[in-house]
Amino acid sequence: MDELLSVSVGGAFVGGDRPVLRENIDDLSRMVEEADVLLREKGRDDVDGFGWINLPYQDLSETIEIGRWLSGFEAIVQIGIGGSALGNRMLAKALLPPFYNELDASVRKAPKFYLLENPDPKTAVSLLDRLDLSKTAFIVVSKSGSTTETAAHFLWAWQKVREKMGERASDNFLIITDPRKGILRKFAKSTGCRSLNIPESVGGRYSVLSSVGLATASALGINIEKLVQGAKEMDQRLALRSHLWENPAWLLACINLLHAKAGRNMAVMMPYGDDLADFAEWFAQLWGESLGKEGCGTTPVRALGAIDQHSQLQLYAEGPDDKLITIIDVNNRPLFLLPDVVDIDALKDLEFLYGKALGDLLSIEARSTASALVKAGKPIIYLKIPEVSERYIGALVFFYEYVTALVGFLMKINPFDQPGVEQGKRYIYSLMGRKGYKEYVKEVEEYFGACQKMEIII
Numbered sequence: 001m002d003e004l005l006s007v008s009v010g011g012a013f014v015g016g017d018r019p020v021l022r023e024n025i026d027d028l029s030r031m032v033e034e035a036d037v038l039l040r041e042k043g044r045d046d047v048d049g050f051g052w053i054n055l056p057y058q059d060l061s062e063t064i065e066i067g068r069w070l071s072g073f074e075a076i077v078q079i080g081i082g083g084s085a086l087g088n089r090m091l092a093k094a095l096l097p098p099f100y101n102e103l104d105a106s107v108r109k110a111p112k113f114y115l116l117e118n119p120d121p122k123t124a125v126s127l128l129d130r131l132d133l134s135k136t137a138f139i140v141v142s143k144s145g146s147t148t149e150t151a152a153h154f155l156w157a158w159q160k161v162r163e164k165m166g167e168r169a170s171d172n173f174l175i176i177t178d179p180r181k182g183i184l185r186k187f188a189k190s191t192g193c194r195s196l197n198i199p200e201s202v203g204g205r206y207s208v209l210s211s212v213g214l215a216t217a218s219a220l221g222i223n224i225e226k227l228v229q230g231a232k233e234m235d236q237r238l239a240l241r242s243h244l245w246e247n248p249a250w251l252l253a254c255i256n257l258l259h260a261k262a263g264r265n266m267a268v269m270m271p272y273g274d275d276l277a278d279f280a281e282w283f284a285q286l287w288g289e290s291l292g293k294e295g296c297g298t299t300p301v302r303a304l305g306a307i308d309q310h311s312q313l314q315l316y317a318e319g320p321d322d323k324l325i326t327i328i329d330v331n332n333r334p335l336f337l338l339p340d341v342v343d344i345d346a347l348k349d350l351e352f353l354y355g356k357a358l359g360d361l362l363s364i365e366a367r368s369t370a371s372a373l374v375k376a377g378k379p380i381i382y383l384k385i386p387e388v389s390e391r392y393i394g395a396l397v398f399f400y401e402y403v404t405a406l407v408g409f410l411m412k413i414n415p416f417d418q419p420g421v422e423q424g425k426r427y428i429y430s431l432m433g434r435k436g437y438k439e440y441v442k443e444v445e446e447y448f449g450a451c452q453k454m455e456i457i458i
């Protein structure tokens with residue numbers, strides 16, 4: 001059986017004044033086993049929030065058919081935010097060629113892909129101005145169906161497409177939302193435009209392996225069957241590992257809990273390779289929104305190797321001992337050889353690079369950084385995947401969803417809700433004049449008034 005990923009945890013055991021030792025892990029054995037049983041039982045019953053564990057077993061036929069329809073467009077604009085966009089960004093960055101949208105159509109053989117996430121007018125205006133709207137598909141994704149930023153972009157895009165295509169505008173829209181409720185579900189019903197469901201038991205940040213991530217991925221030529229296959233294999237292999245020191249998800253969950261308890265309240269995610277840059281972004285929402293409640297949780301820090309060796313490493317190595325650092329390396333990278341020899345004497349000192357492979361350099365940097373951090377007494381986890389391709393990305397995604405859920409149970413919090421985001425939304429609705437939220441205007445002005453005190457202008 002070939003490996004899906006390897007996790008080396010030797011570097012996670014550090015001494016110093018707040019040690020995390022192997023025996024501490026053994027003490028958690030019963031707890032993590034019980035958390036795993038809970039996860040699988042509730043998953044089997046498709047309990048709200050646990051549905052992501054069943055996604056590797058979904059029927060992909062409808063998603064593939066919609067993907068085929070989408071692939072006929074010149075461009076795809078996905079409108080969504082948070083879990084309704086970050087997974088797509090991660091899959092596109094990892095599995096599409098670099099500079100994808102600039103590639104010639106004959107090479108790309110699939111539509112250009114754009115995400116409209118942040119309600120920034122500059123981005124939105126310049127994007128729509130560069131598109132032929134009649135040849136553009138708009139995928140509007142929202143589990144709740146009413147997220148303000150997504151709704152704002154959607155209303156604008158809908159108006160623009162209507163101006164261009166009149167009654168046929170809904171032909172260019174795909175709605176991905178809750179199967180029964182929400183404004184977008186109502187819109188899909190009233191216009192008859194195409195739609196896909198986000199299973200009710202699947203939360204936004206756990207939805208990348210549902211139609212949320214897979215419809216667009218399929219349209220862009222990403223092999224979603226292999227993606228889901230990788231997740232399925234990970235699920236089945238984890239299910240067979242019933243001993244703590246053989247189950248990498250159990251082990252990572254315990255290690256993260258123990259370092260959090262030891263005051264290492266930041267979880268740095270540092271993949272090596274541009275194609276994994278947005279994996280750290282996706283992880284940040286998954287980790288932060290799942291664990292950051294009731295005073296628990298550790299702060300996800302996005303980093304990128306080798307770039308952050310020249311930015312953050314000083315802090316990681318010699319700054320406060322408040323971080324658990326995960327380095328993700330890749331075994332097989334595209335071969336890119338540096339020149340064998342350069343006949344300029346002045347460059348003689350660089351001969352150590354002659355004929356070397358750039359990909360090897362990146363992995364050597366990952367191992368060297370891991371070693372330097374261990375030497376500095378900082379805890380690290382070194383994770384490696386065979387290559388950046390659908391099967392291994394599917395496995396990696398499912399693995400981290402699993403680890404995050406287990407850490408939540410070990411921290412005795414619910415990893416599947418996000419009550420802390422609602423207050424800000426109520427204030428936004430009140431200031432935007434949404435019916436039923438007037439009562440919050442005074443409150444938000446009061447609190448913002450407090451922020452504005454002692455304003456210094458220069």
Ligand SMILES: O=P(O)(O)OC[C@H]1O[C@](O)(CO)[C@@H](O)[C@@H]1O
Binds near residue numbers: 084141204289
């Ligand atoms: O998919 P929706 O409902 O539009 O929500 C988008 C994102 O906003 C949040 O609800 C946070 O505000 C996330 O949990 C979610 O991924």
